[in-house]
Amino acid sequence: DQQVKQNSPSLSVQEGRISILNCDYTNSMFDYFLWYKKYPAEGPTFLISISSIKDKNEDGRFTVFLNKSAKHLSLHIVPSQPGDSAVYFCAASVPPDKLIFGTGTRLQVFP
């Protein structure tokens, strides 16, 4: 039972354009959502998060949007850069501390 779903296993975007990564969840108890980025042979690193009481959070080129009624969140990267090429994981937190991840989306930014 996959509570956090990333239905697109891969995404290819041209440098300078917008990358949009999507994530759906099923558990209404999730109160905090996060995006992680993972390069090969490294552990995932935290990118950006959003509380369930907000619908948008922005950090530089990265913006996360949360639509609670649709149980959907998305990560926008603009402009995309080649260094953004990585696997992106969506994660959701259930109180008090359980962190559940999705299956990941591999983003490739080409010149």
Place this chain on the structure above:
Amino acid sequence: DAGVIQSPRHEVTEMGQEVTLRCKPISGHNSLFWYRQTMMRGLELLIYFNNNVPIDDSGMPEDRFSAKMPNASFSTLKIQPSEPRDSAVYFCASSLRDGEAFFGQGTRLTVV
């Protein structure tokens, strides 16, 4: 801080052998997580501890898997006996507050 430290980085073992993965969390963090990364399931939560106490082990696949956290600075994940289907990358992560977790480099396990 050196971050979350996992050992070994790579482990190759024969089917049926016992495997022990080790993790040192970031000092001061009170939650510790063990994840397994596979193509099909992404980052799968196996077990997590809070203040050294196992809180949720519902993700542990079978009785062959066990995890301990004898103190705040050390945890182990043991597989006995190991099977080829256990081959994956295993990550340990720790966190201080709800949400943001810091990951180690992972242990790539190959069971032949």
